[in-house]
Amino acid sequence: MDLLAHLEAYVAVVEEASFSRAADRLGIAQPLLSRRVKTLETHFGGLLFDRSRRQVATTEFGVLLLPYAQDVLDRTQRLRHVARSVRQSAVCAVGVPGDCGPAALARIIRAGAEHGTTLGVHELPPQEREARLADGSLAYALLRVPPESAALRVPLGLASAPDAPDGMYDGPAEARQRPRPRVVHLENLRPHRGRDATREQRSAVPILTMAEDQLPYAQDRLRRAAARAGLPEGLVRPAGPVATALAETLAGRVTLLCAEPFARRHGADWSPLGDTSLHRGYEPGAGPPQRGPASVPDWLVALLAAAVGATTGPRTAPSVAAGEDASLRLAARG
Numbered sequence: 001m002d003l004l005a006h007l008e009a010y011v012a013v014v015e016e017a018s019f020s021r022a023a024d025r026l027g028i029a030q031p032l033l034s035r036r037v038k039t040l041e042t043h044f045g046g047l048l049f050d051r052s053r054r055q056v057a058t059t060e061f062g063v064l065l066l067p068y069a070q071d072v073l074d075r076t077q078r079l080r081h082v083a084r085s086v087r088q089s090a091v092c093a094v095g096v097p098g099d100c101g102p103a104a105l106a107r108i109i110r111a112g113a114e115h116g117t118t119l120g121v122h123e124l125p126p127q128e129r130e131a132r133l134a135d136g137s138l139a140y141a142l143l144r145v146p147p148e149s150a151a152l153r154v155p156l157g158l159a160s161a162p163d164a165p166d167g168m169y170d171g172p173a174e175a176r177q178r179p180r181p182r183v184v185h186l187e188n189l190r191p192h193r194g195r196d197a198t199r200e201q202r203s204a205v206p207i208l209t210m211a212e213d214q215l216p217y218a219q220d221r222l223r224r225a226a227a228r229a230g231l232p233e234g235l236v237r238p239a240g241p242v243a244t245a246l247a248e249t250l251a252g253r254v255t256l257l258c259a260e261p262f263a264r265r266h267g268a269d270w271s272p273l274g275d276t277s278l279h280r281g282y283e284p285g286a287g288p289p290q291r292g293p294a295s296v297p298d299w300l301v302a303l304l305a306a307a308v309g310a311t312t313g314p315r316t317a318p319s320v321a322a323g324e325d326a327s328l329r330l331a332a333r334g
Contacts, residue, residue, distance in 0.1 A: 001039060004076055007069045009036040010048055014066055017056050091120040094300075095129035095141035097212045097308055099242075099262045104307035111303055125211045133285050140296050142282045142304055144215055150281025152301075152310035157272040158184055158207065159263035161252035184271045186229035204232055206254045208239035212280070213257055222257075225275055261309040282310060 012022035013033070023030040041048050048062035058066070094108065105121045112119035124132070126144040133141040147153045191204045209222065226236050239245035239256065246266050249256045256268070259280070263270035273279065284296040284304060296304075305311075 001043060004073070006036045006040040006043075007072055009033045010040055010062075011066070011069055011073060013037060013049065013056060014058050014062070019056060091118045092139035093120045093122055093132075093137065094304075095122050095124045095132060095138045096304065097142065098123040098125065099210060099212060099258065100307040101261060101265055104303070108300070108303045108307065111299060115297070115299060126215055133287055136287050139287050140300060140304075141285050142308065143285045144212070144218070145281045145283045146217065147276060147279045147281035150283060152282040152284070152305050152308070153276075154259050154280035154282065154308050154310045155272050155276075156213070156257055156259060156279045157263070157270050158255040159249050159258050159266075159268040159270050160205075160255050161250050162267060162269050182271055183274045185274045186225055186231060190230050191232070204235050207236045207257055208245050208249075208254050209236065209257045210239055210242065210245070214238055218278075218280075222278055225278060259309045280308070280310075282308060 008026060009022065009028075012025050013019055016022040016025060019034060019037075020030055023033040026033065037048060044061075044065065046061040047059050048065070050057040050059050092112070096105065096108075100123065105123075108121055109119050122138070124141075129138065129141040130143055132138040133143070142152070189204055189207075207226075209219070213219070213222070222236055227233075245254070245256055246268075248254045249268055250266075256263070257273075258270075260270045260272070282304075284301045286296050
């Protein structure tokens with residue numbers, strides 16, 4: 001027996017002094033309401049209403065039980081209000097890549113507060129973001145997908161040691177005047193075999209990949225592209241700790257596959273990859289509807305895109321044949 005539904009029927013009949021009006025108030029058919037009252041009388045072992053009169057009258061037994069039934073319903077209503085308040089004020093966990101800038105993440109949290117939502121940002125690897133979104137422990141997440149089917153695309157390129165000597169610039173890296181980045185094609189990274197080649201030209205510089213780009217499909221694409229370009233096997237390899245990878249990059253010993261905002265934030269030079277199939281693709285995702293929101297709000301999508309340096313548009317990857325200028329415009333937008 002649904003005790004609450006049966007108590008609601010009983011209290012409604014008392015307050016309305018009519019079975020028909022009580023049924024209308026609860027939005028149910030009168031026969032159903034009558035059955036609920038009868039079931040409740042059987043459950044408690046006594047009549048709640050005197051049906052021998054023309055007008056509905058509450059029995060002495062019914063009068064004695066009334067305040068307790070009202071108390072149960074009042075407490076239930078308060079419990080529902082508390083649950084709603086807790087649900088609305090609960091922290092919504094957001095899964096993002098681990099290479100986002102702190103300022104961009106702070107803007108996400110601040111915007112959440114402005115929209116009446118408390119957001120908690122979690123920097124996680126792509127596989128963990130997908131798993132935690134599926135089990136409901138994340139309310140929102142950026143999911144990695146191939147760039148050609150992505151709502152958000154992040155141009156990737158190679159970060160390298162800055163050409164300028166240390167101390168030449170004052171202020172943050174973002175404020176430096178930099179030349180327009182040139183598009184990098186993997187075939188141009190092949191070691192030179194000529195007699196006139198320098199020692200540096202004879203040995204290709206390793207390319208390190210971060211955790212965000214170590215998904216099987218992304219690694220497979222990169223390996224196949226490197227093989228087609230004639231790069232030595234093993235030249236592309238996973239990076240270790242990010243701090244170590246950055247130190248080796250800034251020292252000129254390796255290049256780091258990353259997005260432009262990450263490279264600029266850490267004072268490295270950056271050149272976009274010409275092969276757009278190697279870029280990152282993201283799809284904003286929301287947790288299961290029964291545990292959280294059904295879709296990602298537009299304001300949050302825009303902030304997540306900014307945090308990862310993404311471009312938006314039709315779900316088709318830019319063509320490599322579009323030429324260097326198109327790739328440069330894509331990188332500039334990123």
